[in-house]
Amino acid sequence: xxxxxxxxxxxxxxxxxxxxxxxxxxxxxxxxxREFGEKYLAVLPDIVTKANSLMSEVDILIRKVRxxxx
Numbered sequence: 716x717x718x719x720x721x722x723x724x725x726x727x728x729x730x731x732x733x734x735x736x737x738x739x740x741x742x743x744x745x746x747x748x749r750e751f752g753e754k755y756l757a758v759l760p761d762i763v764t765k766a767n768s769l770m771s772e773v774d775i776l777i778r779k780v781r782x783x784x785x
Contacts (some may be wrong), residue, residue, distance in 0.1 A: 718774025722767040729763045734753070 736756055755763065 717769040718777070722770045725763055725766060725770075729759050732759070 733756065737750065740752070
């Protein structure tokens with residue numbers, strides 16, 4: 716699996732999680748839900764952006780290594 720495919724899968728998974736979280740917030744509306752959202756879910760998009768960038772770099776390096784070995 717390439718870095719691009721992995722990055723795409725990760726982005727889609729986070730989108731799915733955030734959609735489900737929006738649905739869950741309709742039922743779970745207390746201090747703990749706010750804490751959970753702020754502590755774990757609010758930071759996900761930034762983390763995924765950084766991870767996707769790193770996966771792209773790794774993908775480029777792997778391609779270069781493959782080319783050098785041929």
